Amino acid sequence: MDTIGDRLRIQDAVRVGQVKYAMDLATRIYPRLFETDNYVFFHMQQLRLIEMIRDQKMEKALKFAQSKAGVFSKVDPRHYHEVERTMGLLTFDRPEYSPYGELMYYSYRQKVAGEINAAMLRCHEDEGKSKEEPMEPRMMFLIKLILWAQAKLDREGFTDFHKLDLGHADFEEEFRRSFQGF
Secondary structure: OOHHHHHHHHHHHHHOOOHHHHHHHHHHHOOOHHHHOHHHHHHHHHHHHHHHHHOOOHHHHHHHHHOOOOOOOOOOHHHHHHHHHHHHHHHOOOHHHOOOHHHHOHHHHHHHHHHHHHHHHHHHHHHHHHHOOOOOOHHHHHHHHHHHHHHHHHHHOOOOOOOOOOOOOOHHHHHHHHOOOO
16 A cells, blocks of 8 residues: 555645545545544534635535534534634635635635644554554655655656755665755
């Protein structure tokens, strides 16, 4: 299973506002994810509602909020304040400039993407423990992440960065060189 690639794909979908797609993909890969982490489920549903508001689909947003499948069907009382803030966005013509406007910012998408990533990692760890499979070593995970980031920078046309060369004879020296200046 390509867990790093899957998790990145899910996080990217959240970051661009494709929350339903991200939830469907996450559920397919981690079937128990939203059963075991209701807070992440709440934030994903909340973000779905926020995206409807961002797209000015107010009637659809209201129906979604009121539906049994919606964000607020089974809200933990500790999250009522978040519910009020989200619903408050509906009362403004330009919700991004409202007192609750930070919910419309990209940084909120980033926060939720980080939350779902952490939840997926917990699920992956739990699956690994139950199957008695060793977790991918952290160093290997970091190297894969660095290589993925380098490839993404290459695709975007950035060239002014130190590349990690895995073919270098002295890997430790190459690793230090790549991170020189950080």
